[in-house]
Amino acid sequence: MPSPPRLTPDAARALQGMLRTKIGPGLTERELDAVETRFGFTFSADHRVFLAAGLPHGSSRWPDWRDGDPGELAERLARPVEGVLFDVEHNVFWHPGWPSRPAETSEALRVARTELESVPQLVPVHGHRYLPGTAGEYGHPVLSVHQTDIILYGNDLTDYIQHEFTGRSNGLLAHASVDFWSYFIEGGPGIDVSLPTPFTPYARSAQEAVDCIRMLALERLIGRRHHPEQLVEAGLTALTLDVETESLPLLAGLSRSEHEQADALFDQVLAELALRQDLPTDTTDLPWEVARWELVRWWLRLIVNGSLAPGAGGDLITYEGWGALAQPRTLRPLVDKTEAYNDRAATRLGDREPLADSIVEESRRLLTGPWPPQG
Numbered sequence: 001m002p003s004p005p006r007l008t009p010d011a012a013r014a015l016q017g018m019l020r021t022k023i024g025p026g027l028t029e030r031e032l033d034a035v036e037t038r039f040g041f042t043f044s045a046d047h048r049v050f051l052a053a054g055l056p057h058g059s060s061r062w063p064d065w066r067d068g069d070p071g072e073l074a075e076r077l078a079r080p081v082e083g084v085l086f087d088v089e090h091n092v093f094w095h096p097g098w099p100s101r102p103a104e105t106s107e108a109l110r111v112a113r114t115e116l117e118s119v120p121q122l123v124p125v126h127g128h129r130y131l132p133g134t135a136g137e138y139g140h141p142v143l144s145v146h147q148t149d150i151i152l153y154g155n156d157l158t159d160y161i162q163h164e165f166t167g168r169s170n171g172l173l174a175h176a177s178v179d180f181w182s183y184f185i186e187g188g189p190g191i192d193v194s195l196p197t198p199f200t201p202y203a204r205s206a207q208e209a210v211d212c213i214r215m216l217a218l219e220r221l222i223g224r225r226h227h228p229e230q231l232v233e234a235g236l237t238a239l240t241l242d243v244e245t246e247s248l249p250l251l252a253g254l255s256r257s258e259h260e261q262a263d264a265l266f267d268q269v270l271a272e273l274a275l276r277q278d279l280p281t282d283t284t285d286l287p288w289e290v291a292r293w294e295l296v297r298w299w300l301r302l303i304v305n306g307s308l309a310p311g312a313g314g315d316l317i318t319y320e321g322w323g324a325l326a327q328p329r330t331l332r333p334l335v336d337k338t339e340a341y342n343d344r345a346a347t348r349l350g351d352r353e354p355l356a357d358s359i360v361e362e363s364r365r366l367l368t369g370p371w372p373p374q375g
Helices: 009-016 029-039 045-053 070-090 105-116 157-166 182-186 206-221 228-240 248-252 256-272 289-304 310-323 329-342 352-368
Strands: 022-024 055-057 122-126 129-132 142-146 149-154
Touching: 009 045, 009 157, 029 045, 029 070, 045 157, 070 105, 070 122, 070 142, 122 142, 122 157, 129 157, 142 157, 149 157, 149 182, 149 310, 206 228, 206 256, 206 289, 228 248, 228 256, 248 256, 289 310, 289 352, 310 329, 310 352, 329 352
Parallel strands: none
Antiparallel strands: 022 055, 122 129, 129 142, 142 149
C-alpha cells in the first residue's frame, strides 16, 4: 500500500499557487463525503487534502465537485472504463487476466463489462489525468488515460502538479500501484512517454547521422532513457555514412551480449566528435530549456518525415516539451491536436488518420517559423 510522503494542507495550498487558475474555497469534509456517496467512489487521502485546501475552477479541465454538472462528472468518472470497452469493441483489446474472449463482439463486451465492474476506480484530477480512488492511501502515481493508451504522468500528486504546471519534476521513477491499471504501464499496449523515444533512424548524410547522435545525447541530458540498440544503431548509421571516429566501429559492432558497453562507447564517440563540450547547460528557471527546445524541433522533424508516429510524437512533445517549458502558447495547437487524437470520443473507426495528419501538418507549420517559437 502506498505510504508517505503525505500531502499536508500547507503543501497542498503551495501546490495550488502553481496552477494558474482560479481557486475557490476548499471542499469541507461533509462535501467530500457527499461527493463520494453521490458518485459511489472514494478520493485517495492526498487528493482529499488537495481539494480541502482549495477547489480549482475556471477551466473545464478541472472537475468542479461542488457546482459541476452531475452528468458530466459521472461521465468523467466512467471514461477510463468506457475507454477500455471502446478498445474491446473496435481495437480487439482483451486483458490476459479475463476469461477467453467470446467470438461475438456483443458477448465480449458483456464479459468485459462484468470484469471491469471490480477494477479500482480512477478519479479525474485534471483533463485526462487520474488518481486511483483508494480511501486512506497516499502516494499513488498520476496516470494519463486515453482508452488503453495509459501512461505515468507523475510519481504522485505533488510531482504531477510540479511537472504539469511548472515544468519541474523528479523524473518518472514510480510504478503503477493498483491492480488492473498497472497492466497497461508495466506490460500492456499503452505508450509510456518516459520510455526511449520510439523513432526510426532517418539519416541520409554524415551530418544528419551526427545530428542524430547529438539529439540522443540531449535526450540523455534531460533524463530520458535509451535502449542500447538505439545507441548501437545510431553508431552503425553514422559509420555507413562515412562518419569517422576511433570508437564508432566499436559501438556499431557491439553484439547483443555486449550491449552493457553501449553507454560508455557512446560517451567516447561524443568526445571524439567534439559534441560533449557543445551540449547546452541548465542555466534557466526552466529545466534544460535550451536542450528541450532543440529536442522539440528534432521530434517535430521526426514526425514530419515519418520516423516518429504522430500520436507518440505529440505525446512526447506534450510531456517533455510543452509541459516542461511552462506551456508555451505556440505549442498549444499541437497539444490540442494530440489530445483530439487521443480522445475516446474522436477515435471512431476511420477517424484517427485525419487526426494524425493534423499533427503532422501542425508539426510542419511549426518548423517553418522562427526557432524557438515566441510566446
